[in-house]
Structures are given as structure tokens and as C-alpha cells.
Amino acid sequence: MSYVPSTGEQRQEMLRAIGMQDYRDLYRDVPADMILDRPLDIPEGMSELEVTRAMTAMAARNTVFPTVLRGAGAYDHYIPSIVKSVTSKEEFLTAYTPYQAEMSQGVLQSIFEYQTMICELTGMDVSNASVYDGATAAAEAAAMCRDRKRRVTLISAAAHPDTINTVRTYCYGTGDELRVVPMKDGRTDTDALRRMLTPDVASFYLQQPNFFGQLEDAEAIGAMVHEAGAMYVMGCNPIALGIMKTPAACGADVAVGEGQPLGMPLSFGGPYLGFMATLTKHMRKLPGRIVGETTDHEGRRAYVLSLQAREQHIRREKASSNICSNQALCALTAGVYLAAMGPEGLAEAARQSMAKAHYLCRSLTAIEGVELVYTGEFFHEFVTTLPRRDEVLAALEKAGILGGLPVDGGVLWCATEKVGKAELDRAVEIVKEVLAK
Amino acid sequence: MKLIFEKSVPGRHCDLLPKCDVETVSLPESLRRDAAPALPEMSEVDLSRHYTELNKQVHGVNCGFYPLGSCTMKYNPRIDEDMAALPGFTGVHPLAPAHTVAGCREVLDTARKYLCEITGMDDMTFQPAAGAHGEFTGVMLIKQYHASRGDVARTKIIVPDSAHGTNPATAAMCGFQVVNIPSAPDGCVDLAALKAALGPDTAGLMLTNPNTVGIFDENILEITRLVHEAGGLCYYDGANLNAVMGVVRPGDMGFDCIHLNLHKTFATPHGGGGPGAGGVGCKEFLRPFLPASALMDGPGRIQVRSFAGNFLVVVKALTYLLTLGREGVPEASQNAVLNANYLMHAMKGTFTPAFDRVCMHEFVLDLGEFKKATGVSALDVAKCLIDYGMHPPTMYFPLIVHEALMLEPTETESKETLDWAADVFRQLYELGFKDPEYMHNSPHNAPIGRPDEVQAARHPIVRWQKG
Numbered sequence: 001m002s003y004v005p006s007t008g009e010q011r012q013e014m015l016r017a018i019g020m021q022d023y024r025d026l027y028r029d030v031p032a033d034m035i036l037d038r039p040l041d042i043p044e045g046m047s048e049l050e051v052t053r054a055m056t057a058m059a060a061r062n063t064v065f066p067t068v069l070r071g072a073g074a075y076d077h078y079i080p081s082i083v084k085s086v087t088s089k090e091e092f093l094t095a096y097t098p099y100q101a102e103m104s105q106g107v108l109q110s111i112f113e114y115q116t117m118i119c120e121l122t123g124m125d126v127s128n129a130s131v132y133d134g135a136t137a138a139a140e141a142a143a144m145c146r147d148r149k150r151r152v153t154l155i156s157a158a159a160h161p162d163t164i165n166t167v168r169t170y171c172y173g174t175g176d177e178l179r180v181v182p183m184k185d186g187r188t189d190t191d192a193l194r195r196m197l198t199p200d201v202a203s204f205y206l207q208q209p210n211f212f213g214q215l216e217d218a219e220a221i222g223a224m225v226h227e228a229g230a231m232y233v234m235g236c237n238p239i240a241l242g243i244m245k246t247p248a249a250c251g252a253d254v255a256v257g258e259g260q261p262l263g264m265p266l267s268f269g270g271p272y273l274g275f276m277a278t279l280t281k282h283m284r285k286l287p288g289r290i291v292g293e294t295t296d297h298e299g300r301r302a303y304v305l306s307l308q309a310r311e312q313h314i315r316r317e318k319a320s321s322n323i324c325s326n327q328a329l330c331a332l333t334a335g336v337y338l339a340a341m342g343p344e345g346l347a348e349a350a351r352q353s354m355a356k357a358h359y360l361c362r363s364l365t366a367i368e369g370v371e372l373v374y375t376g377e378f379f380h381e382f383v384t385t386l387p388r389r390d391e392v393l394a395a396l397e398k399a400g401i402l403g404g405l406p407v408d409g410g411v412l413w414c415a416t417e418k419v420g421k422a423e424l425d426r427a428v429e430i431v432k433e434v435l436a437k
Numbered sequence: 438m439k440l441i442f443e444k445s446v447p448g449r450h451c452d453l454l455p456k457c458d459v460e461t462v463s464l465p466e467s468l469r470r471d472a473a474p475a476l477p478e479m480s481e482v483d484l485s486r487h488y489t490e491l492n493k494q495v496h497g498v499n500c501g502f503y504p505l506g507s508c509t510m511k512y513n514p515r516i517d518e519d520m521a522a523l524p525g526f527t528g529v530h531p532l533a534p535a536h537t538v539a540g541c542r543e544v545l546d547t548a549r550k551y552l553c554e555i556t557g558m559d560d561m562t563f564q565p566a567a568g569a570h571g572e573f574t575g576v577m578l579i580k581q582y583h584a585s586r587g588d589v590a591r592t593k594i595i596v597p598d599s600a601h602g603t604n605p606a607t608a609a610m611c612g613f614q615v616v617n618i619p620s621a622p623d624g625c626v627d628l629a630a631l632k633a634a635l636g637p638d639t640a641g642l643m644l645t646n647p648n649t650v651g652i653f654d655e656n657i658l659e660i661t662r663l664v665h666e667a668g669g670l671c672y673y674d675g676a677n678l679n680a681v682m683g684v685v686r687p688g689d690m691g692f693d694c695i696h697l698n699l700h701k702t703f704a705t706p707h708g709g710g711g712p713g714a715g716g717v718g719c720k721e722f723l724r725p726f727l728p729a730s731a732l733m734d735g736p737g738r739i740q741v742r743s744f745a746g747n748f749l750v751v752v753k754a755l756t757y758l759l760t761l762g763r764e765g766v767p768e769a770s771q772n773a774v775l776n777a778n779y780l781m782h783a784m785k786g787t788f789t790p791a792f793d794r795v796c797m798h799e800f801v802l803d804l805g806e807f808k809k810a811t812g813v814s815a816l817d818v819a820k821c822l823i824d825y826g827m828h829p830p831t832m833y834f835p836l837i838v839h840e841a842l843m844l845e846p847t848e849t850e851s852k853e854t855l856d857w858a859a860d861v862f863r864q865l866y867e868l869g870f871k872d873p874e875y876m877h878n879s880p881h882n883a884p885i886g887r888p889d890e891v892q893a894a895r896h897p898i899v900r901w902q903k904g
Contacts (some may be wrong), residue, residue, distance in 0.1 A: 003512055003704070004772045005851040010774065014779040016854055018651045023771040026534040026778060028795060029653040030685050040683050042551045045762025048516050054754055058547075059525025061535070061540035073743060074733065076529050080453050083480055083497035084522075094497035094513050096505055097710040099831075102823050102883035107438070113441050116900040120474035129846045132566035135743040141612075161731035162743035169728070169739040173577060183463035215468055226681065239509035245470050259744070267532030268541045269733075269744025270566065271712035273497040283897065289710065296886040298880075306893040312606035313571070314832075317615040322606035325567035325700065329708025339441055339484055343473040352457045359459035367461075377465055397534070405532055421458040429596040 001045050001302040004114040028123045039224070049297040065402035067423045069360070071414030072211070072405045073134070073160050075261045076348060077239065078418045085261045087333050097289070097325070101304045109305035111291040111328065121241045121338075122255035123248025124277035129289035131323060131407050134162040134258025137274035138205055138235055139170035140321055141254040143177075144278075145203035145231040152177045152201045156188040158210035159235065161258065166204065176263065186212045186374025190221060198226035203253075207235040208244075211382025212412060214374050222251030238262050238275065238334075239353060239416075240379050242346035254278045261335030264330055273330035284300050284310060287321030352417035353380040356424060360415045363428040369435055373410050385410040394433045438494070441487055451484070474901065495599045495709070495883050502854055504780075506799045506831035507649060507860075508844025509600070511773075511869045512859020514760065517705060518751035518866065524750055524886050527811060529743040532732055541748065548716075548755040554677070555766060556695055558718030561728045564746040568676060570698025571715025572607040572643070574728060574741050575604025578694050578719055579641045580611050581726040581738060586839040595631065598802070599650060599835040600623050601676060604643045608805040611638055620837055623792055624650035626660050635667040647797035649679070649835040651777065651843075660739035661691025674683075678702045679847070680774055680798035686813035703754035714750035735840050736807040772848035774809045776855060780846050783859035787866035791838045799845035800843035801838050802830075807842050811869040813876045815840040818865055820887060823880040 006014065012199070020026065027035065046054065068076035087093070098111075100106030105265040111129045119125035131137045135348070142153040153171055155164055157180050164180065171178040181193045181204070188206060197204070204225045208218045218234060225232040234247040235370040247255035252364030259273030260266075278286050284307065313318040341349060357380040364370050364384055386392055389406060396403040406414035415424065444506050447684040463469075479487070496503070497800035505509035519529075529541055541670050551560045565571040576594065580822065583591045594608035595616045616632040625648060639815045642664045647653045654660065661671045673687040679702045700713035719727065729737025730744050761769060774797055783792055783798045787805060790796075791803035804815045819829035819842065844853060882887065 002761050002769040003514060004768060005849065005850045006772070009643040011775060014855075016774075018778050023775070026771065026774045027653070027684055029655050029797075030681075031655055031658065034658065034685050034689055036683065036685060036689070039763050040766055042758065042766070044764050045765040046759055048760070051516060051759045052520070054753070054759055056523060056525070058540040058543050059523040059534055060518075061543060061892070063537035064524055064528035065530070066536075068530060070530055070532060076530070078454065078605035080451065082451070082484050086492075088518065089488070090491045090499040091492045091495035091497035092488075093500050093518070094706045095495050096503070096508050096510060096828075099505075099638065100496075100819070100823065100829055101883055101888045103496040103828060103878050104709075105884050106491035109438065109440065109494075110709075112899075112901070115475060116442065119473075120476060120902045128895075132570060132712075133742050136570075136741070160743070162740060164774065165731045165737075165740035166742055166830075169741060170610070170784075172739070173573070173580070173611045186521075193570050196903055201661045207864050215465075216663070217831070241470070242473070242766075243466050243470060243874055249471065251726070258511070263598050265527035266682055267527050268529045268538065268748040269730075270742075270747040272747075273696040281815045282496070283899070289899075290899055292893040292900040296888050298886055302885040302888040304888045304893050305892070306897060306899070309894070315606070316602050317605035317609040318794045319602070319606040319609075321578055322569040322573060322603045322610050323567075324569040324603050325707070325713040326712040327566070327708075327712045328710030328713060332709065335441075336484065336488065338840075339477045339479050339487075340451050340481070341453065341476070342478045343476045344450060344478075345453055346476065347458075347473060348454055351461060352454065354464070355457055355461045356458050358462045359442060364867045373535070376603045377468070379464075390461070393752065394794075397537070400671075402530060402533055409659050417454055417457075420455075424459070427779055427819045 007307045018156045019032050022435050032270060032412045041265055041373055050110060067401040067419055069413055069415060070402045072412055073162060073258060073414055075204050075415050076418055077261050082340050083333055083336045086336045087329055101155060101302060102333050106304060108291050110332050112303050112337055114331045115291060117335060117338045121238055122277045123246030124255050125280040126283045127277040128286050129291060130326040130328065131274035131276055131288050133272045133274045134235060134325060135166035137256035137276045139167045140276065140287050141233045142167050142203055142205065143321060145171060146176060150180060150200055150202035152194055153179050154179050154181050154201055154204040156181050156206050158188055158209045158212060159205060159207040162332055169393060173403050184374050185378055186214045187216055196226060197230060201228060201230045203231040205233045205235060206312060208377040209237060209240060212383050213378040215377040215379060218250040226251060232383050237349050242350035243376060253282060259334050262334035264333055271327055271330050273327045273334055285320060287418060288323050301320045349417045356415035356419055357382065360413060360424050364431060367432050380416060381412060383412050387435060392431050395430050396427060399430055440901050441477045442472045444483055444487060445479060447478055449478045449480050451481045466853060477725040491593050494747040501826045502850060503692040503856055504830050504844040504846050506845040507676055509845060511704055511847035513704055513706040514757060517756045519751045520756045523751040524689055526677060526749060537549060544752055544755055548751050551758050552697060552716060553718055555682055556718050556748060557686030560724045560727060561716050561718040563714060563716050563751050564741050565715035565717055565729045566699040566742055566747050567711060567713040568696060568715045569603040569607060570741060571717045572603055573610055574717045575672050575694045575696050576607055576611040577739055578726045579672065579721045583640055590638055593638045594640055595634050595642045597626055599648055599837050600643065604674060607801055624648050624837060625654040625895050628656060631663060636664060638666045639669035641670040643672045645652040645677050647677045650792055650797040650801045651796040652792060653797055657690045681781060682768055682770040684770055694723055699750055704757040705750050705753040712747045712750055714747040729877035763889060776846040776848055776850055780844065780855045780859060784862050787863050799843060803838050804840035804842060807869060811873050813862055813869040813873045817876040817879060819878040821865050821876050824882045827858060827861060
């Protein structure tokens with residue numbers, strides 16, 4: 001089964017029409033000694049029902065936890081039903097990049113709306129149509145900040161480890177240096193940052209809230225970075241932005257982040273969404289697709305892929321990035337999610353996530369032996385010590401609860417609006433029971 | 438069509454969340470945002486209708502013929518979507534304990550095994566999220582390999598001028614100097630030009646085969662041998678793999694590493710621009726340089742994005758592979774090539790192929806003469822096709838053909854569709870001589886006419902602003 005609709009007879013007819021005997025004639029340019037002289041060593045094809053069984057069996061070998069108290073870059077938020085219903089529409093799903101505007105106004109408008117929503121969330125002037133994920137968005141942002149004189153990138157040690165590694169890899173690619181600014185008490189060490197902001201520094205990347213859930217003094221840090229003449233890149237949690245000071249208000253030149261919390265399921269890590277926005281003055285350095293508004297010859301409003309002179313298919317080796325495919329359907333997902341939540345719904349998801357995490361934190365740290373590791377303000381994640389950590393996490397797992405992530409010095413917990421008080425109480429009860437043994 | 442913001446009504450909303458059942462906490466004043474973001478305020482019915490309206494102005498593979506060359510717009514089977522929507526996959530946290538994600542690991546391992554067999558590679562990573570991202574990863578393998586041997590003088594990557602723009606852009610992102618070499622008149626690698634470019638500073642060659650004009654480079658073994666002899670490595674851009682699956686393998690052509698576009702060759706949908714997945718395969722000696730995730734696998738040498746990549750796209754590709762199996766995989770490629778040759782043949786006497794010989798899965802038309810005779814450009818023809826409900830072919834690519842239209846019908850189009858398409862092209866060819874003016878003003882029946890792209894670039898409006 002290969003989804004080839006032409007019948008055997010039609011295929012023969014087509015071969016005859018082009019003056020060929022069989023398929024081998026089609027490959028006459030391929031040197032004969034290179035042609036595979038055996039069948040592929042993969043199983044025989046299967047019917048749709050058999051494939052469904054095989055894949056369902058694989059899915060069944062995973063554990064899906066009804067209660068998730070783990071975040072660390074992937075967050076289990078409630079996804080409104082309308083989101084999936086829109087993103088499974090076959091036209092949105094199966095279209096290519098909207099190169100032909102006259103045939104793609106729907107995709108283009110949805111991206112234009114997404115760009116506007118990202119600008120609203122971040123306070124920035126211009127957003128691109130998405131990049132792969134939050135980590136690559138950070139790496140692309142670092143690249144757009146470098147110029148001839150300023151080649152060094154700084155990143156906070158309190159950023160997500162995957163982000164640090166990804167930025168490091170992109171820097172290694174272009175032969176530029178990445179320096180990691182140490183942390184102190186779970187937050188960026190601002191004294192160290194001040195010392196490290198030398199004249200060759202192009203940008204500093206701060207994650208807010210940071211990997212340990214702690215809230216950074218983002219505005220003061222921004223002022224410090226600008227004083228040193230460097231650019232300021234902020235990686236933000238988009239749900240937190242429902243209530244939190246925007247990167248623009250904190251002085252960021254580029255705002256990026258992992259868009260997964262905006263309606264994308266956990267999905268073992270992807271597809272997710274990298275969002276990326278900047279100020280008008282940096283617009284032509286922004287990588288990736290950007291949709292712009294214009295008119296057609298009759299003056300009707302129209303949307304097009306715009307500012308393409310930055311991109312690889314025009315600029316080739318001089319392009320700002322090699323990005324071509326992005327995460328368009330995930331951007332659509334985020335757009336539908338944000339429109340369904342609305343300003344109040346998004347703020348409520350943020351407030352509830354924060355409230356649940358603080359409730360969980362209070363309840364856990366009331367247990368003898370469980371202490372808060374970093375005591376600064378936090379959003380929806382926090383680190384505690386946890387005696388007999390593996391035993392506790394195993395007990396939670398048995399009860400269908402994915403506990404926090406083991407990290408240096410303890411466990412990184414997370415709660416979102418999706419978990420109810422009863423689930424949190426039950427988790428705390430289990431921790432108590434194990435530790436009382 | 439109104440923007441979603443223009444449909445927003447203050448105070449309207451969807452009821453989605455319960456009341457908070459724990460004590461609320463407030464952000465410190467200094468961390469709060471001044472004003473709420475101006476997101477749309479909509480009811481669910483408003484949303485449903487808005488996106489349905491937008492969706493009507495999108496041409497997907499499900500709508501009709503989509504011969505967008507080099508993009509492999511084959512039909513995306515529905516079962517792939519159902520399998521990727523299984524809660525057993527969507528509900529898995531990427532950092533869940535290893536023993537709870539055995540099914541995800543099995544998906545990745547099985548897809549890796551099958552795709553290595555199809556490509557003749559020894560290992561593969563699915564961390565890269567798209568084709569260009571795969572290129573970046575692959576060229577980073579080459580960079581690390583040379584660096585690990587202290588071979589630091591290898592600073593150049595050779596790219597033929599017929600290559601996709603992502604190739605030179607990728608080489609530059611990996612810190613290499615790009616050496617563009619001209620193609621031979623048939624679009625294949627000019628061996629003399631290649632030899633002249635090779636030297637002790639050669640890090641590698643990036644190549645797609647079949648090449649971007651749809652021709653299989655019969656000198657491929659000589660090409661990869663020459664590069665290896667000079668101490669460079671060979672990178673295979675998998676954009677055109679749909680021509681040769683189960684027939685000939687990049688590994689057997691002498692390539693050291695490759696990327697695949699799962700969203701092209703392996704039938705996963707493109708979502709209006711993504712997500713894709715750019716699996717990168719390599720020979721054994723490059724395995725130590727494959728990327729890892731800091732939190733999932735521990736520190737590796739490189740990492741190109743978070744976690745394990747676009748996992749659900751791999752689920753879809755595996756579903757497709759299981760369906761096709763041993764016989765179906767080559768059958769898909771053979772019919773992709775048959776369809777391309779049949780369509781090229783059926784168009785004879787109208788637009789001229791840039792290369793009049795057997796093609797692989799795609800072919801390029803050269804409208805240079807036609808334009809001289811009629812004044813009608815490749816762009817005009819492309820825009821006319823829109824009125825017929827056919828997505829235009831790739832235009833003005835590859836750069837080595839000037840008035841280029843590149844057609845890739847794929848294997849999932851029937852003979853009737855190809856006959857119809859050939860007929861449409863014939864009509865347009867004739868129309869070019871009769872009424873070129875009509876063609877300059879096409880499309881006539883689309884929701885919009887040709888947009889003013891110059892205005893869009895000069896006076897960028899990239900977001901909606903209130904009133």
C-alpha cells in the first residue's frame with residue numbers, strides 16, 4: 001500500500017506512453033552497480049487496521065500521568081477543545097508555506113494575527129511567524145545581536161539547560177564565544193553579570209521565570225545590560241505574560257520563548273513553538289518568515305510573506321539564518337488558544353498556575369525534612385529538598401502522579417491551573433506517608 | 438475578510454476554567470504588567486466561524502493538485518493524524534522517567550532503524566525540527582569530525598549553484614566559507630569545477646541527488662570519491678529522496694551524512710509551513726558527534742533544540758512507513774518518477790522542459806522562449822493556474838534556469854489528474870499567444886488579485902493596530 005491511486009493497468013499505460021517497458025527504465029541514469037539488488041530490510045506493509053493496532057500498542061507502552069507536577073520547559077496546561085478542532089482542518093494542516101498569496105490568504109492572515117498576539121503578549125513591535133522552539137529562538141536571537149565588534153554572547157546559568165546547550169552549539173557553529181553568567185541563590189548573579197559585561201559582549205540572555213521557577217529582577221538587569229552597550233534578550237513563559245511585566249517594559253531588545261504552553265500537548269517534547277519578537281529598529285535582522293499587510297491592485301487588503309530580502313532563498317550564504325520551514329501549525333495553535341482564552345482567561349490561567357504552585361509549595365514545605373531551596377519570589381515552579389527522593393517519586397508515580405524533576409539539590413516542582421486542590425492534597429499526603437515511614 | 442481583532446467584542450469570552458480552589462497569590466507590584474494584552478475577546482462560535490472562514494482561503498493537498506517542485510506535496514494519510522493524536526503519545530512529558538516512556542523510545546528506535554535501512558546510514562537523530570535544521574546538524578557533524586582530528590584548516594564547504602538556498606546559508610551558520618561551483622549544462626556537478634575547488638581546505642560538499650533539476654547525477658560515485666580523496670566529507674540533502682527510496686541509497690552513493698524531510702518524503706503534513714522533522718543520519722564514524730539533550734540524555738557535544746525534536750511528526754512518519762513497508766516504499770518512489778515523466782511527456786508541444794531527457798521525481802520547464810514570443814512570464818503562468826484550482830509549481834528555481842517552473846507531481850496523483858494538468862498547461866500555452874494581457878492580470882477568480890509586495894516591503898505593516 002503506497003497511496004498510489006493509478007491502477008496497475010494505468011501505470012502500464014503511462015509507461016508505454018513514455019516509451020518504457022518497466023520501472024527499471026526510469027532509473028537508466030543510475031549506475032547499475034549502485035542500484036539496490038535486494039528488498040529493503042523492513043517489514044511488509046500493513047493494512048490500516050493492523051497499523052492502528054501496532055501504533056496503539058506502542059502508545060500503550062507509555063505511562064500517561066493523570067496528574068503532572070513536572071514542568072522544566074514543558075507544561076501541562078488545559079487545552080480548550082476548539083484548538084484541536086481548528087488545527088485539524090485539512091486545509092490548514094496540509095498546505096505548504098504560503099508562497100502563493102492568492103491561494104493562501106487564510107494561512108497568511110492567521111500568521112498575521114498570531115504575530116499581533118505575540119506583540120501584544122511581549123509588548124514588542126514585530127514578531128516573526130515562529131521558529132522551531134524556545135531554545136532555537138534564544139540561539140537565533142543571540143545571532144541577530146552579534147555584529148563585527150561585539151561577538152560574545154552571555155547567558156544566565158539559571159536558563160533552561162537545553163537552551164544553554166543549544167545557544168552554545170549555534171555559537172560554536174559561527175565560531176563565537178558563549179559565556180555563562182553564574183547564579184546565586186537560584187537567580188542570576190548580578191555582580192558577576194556586571195563584571196562580565198565587557199565591551200565585546202553582544203547580548204545577554206535572561207530567562208523569566210528562570211529554570212528554577214524564580215523571578216529575576218528583569219528590569220534592573222536590562223538597565224545594566226544596556227549601560228554596557230549590549231543587547232538584552234529575554235526568554236519568557238507566555239502564560240506568565242498574561243499577568244507579568246512585558247519584556248518590552250523590562251527593556252528587552254528581543255523577546256523569545258517556548259510557546260508550548262499555548263495549547264500544545266506535552267507530546268514527548270514536540271512539536272512545540274519558538275516565538276520571537278523585537279523592536280522596529282531591529283526588524284530587518286529578525287530571522288524567519290514575516291507576514292505583512294498590503295493591498296492588491298484593486299485596493300483590497302491582502303497578506304504576503306514580506307521582507308524576504310533577509311532570507312536564505314534570496315540571500316543564500318549572507319542570510320540572517322538558514323530557517324525555511326518553521327512551526328506554522330503550532331503558531332496557528334497558539335493563535336487559537338490565545339483567542340479562546342482571551343486577555344482575562346490567559347490572566348486567570350497564569351494566576352491559577354501561580355496559586356496552585358504556591359499552595360503545593362506551602363503544603364510540601366510543611367512536611368518535616370522538605371525545605372524550600374531557593375527562597376525568592378516564584379511563578380509556578382520551585383525547588384525543594386526531598387529526603388528519600390527516588391522512593392517518594394516512585395510512590396507518586398504509583399498513584400498516577402508525575403512528581404517534580406530531580407535536579408541538583410532537590411526536586412523542581414510545577415503546578416498549573418489544570419491540577420485541582422484535591423490532586424495536590426493527595427500528592428502531599430503521599431509524600432508525607434513515605435517520609436513518615 | 439475581517440481580522441479576528443476586528444470581530445472582538447469587549448467582555449465576550451469562552452468559559453474554560455473552574456474557579457480557583459486554593460488561596461490566590463499576587464505577583465509583587467514591580468513584576469506586574471501595566472495593562473492586559475489586547476487579545477481577541479470571542480465566544481466559541483465566533484472562533485469556530487472565524488477559522489472556518491480562513492480555512493476556506495487555504496489550498497491544501499486535500500483540495501487539489503499541488504505540484505510544488507522540491508516540496509514533495511504528496512497526500513497526507515489521515516491515519517497518521519489519528520496515531521499522532523493518541524493520548525499515549527500526546528500526554529507524555531519529555532522528562533518523564535525512562536521506564537514510563539518505552540513506547541516513545543520504541544517509535545524513535547523503529548523509525549531510526551527503518552530510515553537507516555532506506556538511506557544506508559548507521560545511526561540517526563530526530564532532534565532537528567526541519568530540513569534546514571537538519572542541514573545545520575549534519576554540517577555540524579562535519580565540523581566536529583574535522584575538529585576532533587585537529588584538522589582545523591578545513592574551512593570551506595562546496596555547494597553547487599543549483600542548490601537550495603538553505604545549503605549555503607547553513608554552511609555559513611556553521612562557520613564555513615561557501616565555495617559556489619557552477620553546474621554543468623545538464624544541471625549536474627561539473628567535475629572539472631569540483632576538482633578545481635577541492636583542496637586541503639575542503640571540509641565537505643553539500644549535494645542533493647537527484648539534483649534540483651530532477652536529474653540523477655550519474656557521476657555521483659566519482660564525485661564522492663573525489664571529495665573523500667581531498668579529505669572532505671559528503672553531505673546529502675534529502676530534499677529529493679522521494680525519487681529513489683528502495684532503489685538506490687545515499688549511503689551507497691558515498692555520502693557520510695544526510696538529512697531527511699519527514700514532512701515531505703514520509704508524508705507528514707506541512708501545516709502551512711511546519712512543523713516538519715529533519716532526521717539526520719550518519720555513518721558509524723560520525724555517531725559520536727550526534728546531538729543530545731542536556732536533560733534527556735546528559736551532556737552531549739552539541740544540541741540543536743530542546744528535548745527529542747518534533748516527536749509527533751516521527752510518529753506520523755513511522756505510521757506511514759509501517760503502512761508502505763518493504764514493497765510500498767520503492768513503489769512510492771517508482772510512481773513518483775513515473776508520474777513526473779508522464780506529465781513531462783504529456784506536456785510535449787507546449788512548454789519546453791529545461792532538460793529534455795528522463796527525469797526523476799520532478800522536472801523543470803524553461804519558459805524563456807515562450808516569454809520572448811508572448812511576453813508572458815513564468816509568474817504569469819503560475820498565477821493563471823490558481824484560477825484552475827491548481828497550486829502553481831515552484832517558480833524561478835533553480836537559479837540556473839531563468840524562467841523556471843519546477844513541477845513535482847508526486848506518486849499520489851492519478852493518471853486522470855496528470856492528464857487534466859497537462860491539458861490545463863496546454864490551454865495556458867495557447868492562451869499566451871492569444872491573450873497575454875489576460876495572463877498578466879491573473880488570477881481572476883481568487884479571493885485577492887496579485888498583492889503589492891513592494892509596498893509590503895517598503896512600508897511594513899506586520900501587526901494589527903487598533904483603529
